[in-house]
Amino acid sequence: MSAITFFTSVNEQLQFVEQRMREQAGDGQHPDLKSALEHLLSAGGKRIRPTLGLLVGNMLGAPEEKLVTLGASVELLHTATLVHDDLIDGALLRRGMPTLNARWSPAATVLTGDFLFSRAAKLAAETDYLPLMKLFAETLGIIVNGELTQMFSSHGMIDRNNYYNRIYAKTASLFEMSALAATMVATEDEEIRSAMKAFGYEVGMAFQIVDDILDFAGDQSTVGKPIGSDLLNGLVTLPAIYFAEANPYNEDVLSLPGGGWKETARVQRLVDAIRESRAIGQALEEARKAVSRALNSLDVAPTSPEKDALEDLAKFIVDRKI
């Protein structure tokens, strides 16, 4: 099975998820809101979170209707956080497309994000399962809390724990929710639930670590934003942490907590040094280990084509674009 066959296996269900998301802009919504949603949804993205939920749910025999609803809820929640994030960062491009706030007023952007939150919550409620609503509320709390922490934390800080907490809140929490929610509508077996939760968590952590590697080692045209942009924003990610640990007396490293990340020339030099160092490989190795823990959690499930697809998804996470 080739690395992206796993998308194909849920292709039809992903179309249903897409449709469910687009329906949220229907029924008496304002045309401008509709066109905003259309813009956001057509910008696309890989829909990796719904794919994860669909594959897990299919493997465990969950009802398709609930998986589609959950997939739409998770992806809209993700989209809502992106809309507010882009506003906060003043980002003008995402995935190579203009962001909402590049075209709209901040007011309309705030409200569109709020609208997406409300629709994600409504879809989660439509699953008719209270523990899922709780999971939804908790995950939303974790994500927002993570964003607040990131905003308030001193930038340029080199701190492994801070980094892991941050990528859990930002990314892995929603992967975790996606996998766990799909399991919850399939089985009450606690062992399977906890294994699938762990699968989502590990895959999500690996996904973000690889994203952070691509910010150093990727190709600008593929990544869709300037190389080193995290560091330029004061965010010290895993490759930079490994580099800093190996080169504690490096002048550029030492400058970071005091604001050195604001100096473009310095950051460029540091980015080049990190790209050429062992740090990239070490970070990648860490992502690979997370994927391998994820694969171990799949042991609770018997062999099946869906399980194979989940293994492919996990491996794809570290192999993409590198």
Added chain:
Amino acid sequence: MSAITFFTSVNEQLQFVEQRMREQAGDGQHPDLKSALEHLLSAGGKRIRPTLGLLVGNMLGAPEEKLVTLGASVELLHTATLVHDDLIDGALLRRGMPTLNARWSPAATVLTGDFLFSRAAKLAAETDYLPLMKLFAETLGIIVNGELTQMFSSHGMIDRNNYYNRIYAKTASLFEMSALAATMVATEDEEIRSAMKAFGYEVGMAFQIVDDILDFAGDQSTVGKPIGSDLLNGLVTLPAIYFAEANPYNEDVLSLPGGGWKETARVQRLVDAIRESRAIGQALEEARKAVSRALNSLDVAPTSPEKDALEDLAKFIVDRKI
């Protein structure tokens, strides 16, 4: 019983609501977020929404713990919408206190609003009752949708239906939710649920109509914002609608849909004319009728001190500050 005795009767429970709200900033939250919440909560307000829920729930024998949780959820949801609203309007003062966005960056303000949404959802989930979570998600949808409609609708539009939809979304929906949610944790009797929902709806509509009257007829120091500020923002509220209906050929009225609301001198003249016209009395009469429908819905409940208090609350809505 004097008009504000109804607050006294739930005073102790309101303290629990207050405490539950403040707890949301605890446990590892960032000090800046804590101080923002402290600022928002200390700005106070009458806590009329939780009071409504507590009185309804007490009357129907609902468990106090759930009423307190619901009250905190409703008030945090309300606060979240205010935070985003103030950001959108660029408002610097609310209730005579600096707004969050007067002191903070837009980014921090967006995220603090999101944080409050997430905590309101979490509290709603803590009631452990799925229909409540659905009600919460629906109400959030109605509120946000109303704000979007308000933003996109042509300002200066003189339209009764648009007005009623707007104040339902903005205010009455949350009063309705507050009364209905408190009923839902007390009884499954559909007649009582629908009567209490109607009570919340009517009281909420009356509340907003009176607010809109105060924007014309109130005293600037009591209202806390300049007289006529709705009209200056292009929002045509009930007193202006009555005035326009009685004076369809008034030059200032005719100018509104085309942007006349942007001319300060014109709006000032119109505000003075409305203040001296029968429109104020007509709008007030409409609020009184809503309250009287609210009182009729109370017929489903037997006489009790809590029912008396609810009657007082309903009457207080139209009598305050006029």
